[in-house]
Amino acid sequence: MKEIRWHGRGGQGGFTASRLLGIAASVHGGKHALAFPSFGPERRGAPVLAFTKIDDSKIHDRSEVQESDYVVVMDETLITPGFEKGVRPGATILVNTEKVEKYQDALKGFQVIGIDATSLAMEVLGRPITNTAMYGALAAASGLVSLEAALASIRTEMKPKLAELNVKIVEKAFELINN
Amino acid sequence: MKTNKIFISGDEAVAQGVRLSRPHVIAAYPITPQTITVERLSEMVEAGEMDGEYMHVESEHSAISATMGASAVGARTFTASSSQGLLYMAEGLHYCSGGRWPVVMMNANRSVALPWSIYGDHRDSLSLLDCGWIQVYVEDAQEALDMIIQAYKIAEHKDVLTPMMVNLDGFILTHTYELVDIPEQKMVDEFLPAFETPNKMSFEEPKNLGFSSKPDDNTEFKYQQNEAMFNAIDVIRDVDQEFAEKFGRKYHDMVEEYRCEDAEVVLVALGSVCGTIRVVVDKMRAEGKKVGLLKIRYMRPFPEAEVKDLARRVNAIGVIDKDISFGYEGTVYTNVNSAISKIDKYVYKSNFVGGLGGRDITKADIEEMFNKLFSGVENKSEEKVEFFSLNVETND
Numbered sequence: 221m222k223e224i225r226w227h228g229r230g231g232q233g234g235f236t237a238s239r240l241l242g243i244a245a246s247v248h249g250g251k252h253a254l255a256f257p258s259f260g261p262e263r264r265g266a267p268v269l270a271f272t273k274i275d276d277s278k279i280h281d282r283s284e285v286q287e288s289d290y291v292v293v294m295d296e297t298l299i300t301p302g303f304e305k306g307v308r309p310g311a312t313i314l315v316n317t318e319k320v321e322k323y324q325d326a327l328k329g330f331q332v333i334g335i336d337a338t339s340l341a342m343e344v345l346g347r348p349i350t351n352t353a354m355y356g357a358l359a360a361a362s363g364l365v366s367l368e369a370a371l372a373s374i375r376t377e378m379k380p381k382l383a384e385l386n387v388k389i390v391e392k393a394f395e396l397i398n399n
Numbered sequence: 400m401k402t403n404k405i406f407i408s409g410d411e412a413v414a415q416g417v418r419l420s421r422p423h424v425i426a427a428y429p430i431t432p433q434t435i436t437v438e439r440l441s442e443m444v445e446a447g448e449m450d451g452e453y454m455h456v457e458s459e460h461s462a463i464s465a466t467m468g469a470s471a472v473g474a475r476t477f478t479a480s481s482s483q484g485l486l487y488m489a490e491g492l493h494y495c496s497g498g499r500w501p502v503v504m505m506n507a508n509r510s511v512a513l514p515w516s517i518y519g520d521h522r523d524s525l526s527l528l529d530c531g532w533i534q535v536y537v538e539d540a541q542e543a544l545d546m547i548i549q550a551y552k553i554a555e556h557k558d559v560l561t562p563m564m565v566n567l568d569g570f571i572l573t574h575t576y577e578l579v580d581i582p583e584q585k586m587v588d589e590f591l592p593a594f595e596t597p598n599k600m601s602f603e604e605p606k607n608l609g610f611s612s613k614p615d616d617n618t619e620f621k622y623q624q625n626e627a628m629f630n631a632i633d634v635i636r637d638v639d640q641e642f643a644e645k646f647g648r649k650y651h652d653m654v655e656e657y658r659c660e661d662a663e664v665v666l667v668a669l670g671s672v673c674g675t676i677r678v679v680v681d682k683m684r685a686e687g688k689k690v691g692l693l694k695i696r697y698m699r700p701f702p703e704a705e706v707k708d709l710a711r712r713v714n715a716i717g718v719i720d721k722d723i724s725f726g727y728e729g730t731v732y733t734n735v736n737s738a739i740s741k742i743d744k745y746v747y748k749s750n751f752v753g754g755l756g757g758r759d760i761t762k763a764d765i766e767e768m769f770n771k772l773f774s775g776v777e778n779k780s781e782e783k784v785e786f787f788s789l790n791v792e793t794n795d
Contacts (some may be wrong), residue, residue: 239406239576242406242576242577243406246404246406246577246578247404247405247406247578252577252578253406253577253578254575254576254577255406255575255576255577256570256574256575256576257574259518259570259571259574259757260517260518260570261517279577279674280674280675280677280678281674281675281678281762282568282571282572282575282671282672282674282675283675283759283760283761283762284759284761286761
């Protein structure tokens with residue numbers, strides 16, 4: 221089983237991204253998935269977590285995610301002391317940042333990948349909503365779901381006009397990581 | 400078989416199950432973590448995707464009162480609640496079962512105050528075990544959807560006519576998204592015909608809704624209620640079988656045994672934690688340890704025959720309780736223990752109280768419980784009740 225932890229702030233769409241990944245893996249990828257937010261009250265702007273579990277067979281394990289294989293950070297100010305707790309050694313950490321170099325020392329022992337998702341979102345959406353950019357980046361970096369499945373999940377979940385903008389973002393993010 | 404699988408939460412799965420069951424009246428008051436269910440139902444009624452009436456009531460007490468009244472005139476009804484909301488319904492729950500109105504309810508299992516907590520445990524519904532409702536506990540979103548459909552067929556059966564509560568763990572099930580197969584309406588219609596009741600109140604056949612009794616006939620009423628609950632055991636079996644033939648999913652009636660065939664020690668639990676236990680059972684089995692799971696699905700009627708049957712075959716039974724009856728032990732344990740006491744054999748028993756107010760039950764916790772059961776048998780220990788996450792025993 222692969223476990224993915226999403227870091228964002230309330231309103232940034234982290235939970236939506238965790239569900240998109242679940243839809244891509246299960247509905248469009250023939251695997252099994254669970255997606256859930258960190259349980260409890262939600263506030264706009266407050267740090268929030270979301271999780272996706274993906275496996276080839278039905279997922280029975282309902283306990284909390286304890287060792288993430290992938291971590292996605294939509295807002296780099298959320299990387300604070302204690303961040304590495306619950307991250308498997310050697311795990312891949314994707315960070316929305318202009319300068320990934322600054323994390324190479326702080327996040328030793330992990331594979332840290334940076335993408336300037338904010339610029340990408342501003343360019344396509346005109347708004348700093350970075351969840352789908354990070355989702356595309358994760359798909360490319362992890363191979364957990366194919367690009368086709370990722371795009372299909374966006375079209376399953378979003379209204380056509382918004383879906384096409386986000387399809388563009390996912391494609392660009394996917395390309396940026398693959399290059 | 401044709402499938403239509405979508406990625407939805409447990410709350411949404413319940414709403415889909417309700418839509419497919421075509422209730423005439425839905426009356427509910429929103430409460431976390433049940434809210435999404437009643438929001439979806441309200442939206443479906445508004446959009447004309449279902450024909451029922453959605454009554455916006457001002458409280459849970461009114462919700463149960465409204466569904467009872469509608470049920471009395473022959474309507475199929477639905478309500479949903481959780482925690483404090485369920486407790487606020489408590490008076491009406493007894494009225495409803497006493498009146499033999501087969502209302503179906505979803506309860507999103509949540510802790511009860513104080514301390515105020517929105518997180519999950521089983522203290523809400525287990526504290527209402529004696530209110531005369533059938534209680535089933537589900538393990539995933541698919542089972543939640545399927546059990547709503549089954550619930551109407553069980554509750555409305557002429558030999559049962561008893562309301563039914565479908566319990567799913569708050570957040571762990573209500574707010575987790577997973578792949579759920581949505582049955583076709585036509586197939587559900589074939590499985591679940593319209594509600595017919597011999598007790599229907601109408602202008603042609605007026606009846607008394609809030610009837611009273613005297614000491615010389617009250618016992619007869621209660622005896623019949625108890626008989627109806629026992630009748631439900633056969634109906635549950637038949638309905639599950641018919642459901643399996645129609646939809647290809649079977650839930651093993653009152654309980655599900657997982658890898659218990661040659662098990663030496665077994666954990667008994669309700670709800671979503673059963674999934675996590677399955678994973679641990681597989682791991683320990685691979686290491687050659689003979690462990691198993693008994694998933695209790697129905698707490699009322701209670702699966703006494705099944706518990707006794709299992710107890711005859713194993714050396715130790717541990718019961719996980721996401722509740723505590725203060726001053727004694729977990730309520731599931733009390734019930735399981737009562738069944739075990741009726742067989743002529745020593746079985747080592749232990750009660751693991753935990754998962755309260757949403758605390759995670761980890762795979763390591765479960766493995767430790769199994770190991771404690773093994774050592775309990777080996778050392779011929781006294782039976783134990785422990786708060787496992789605190790590592791303290793209450794009967795020291």
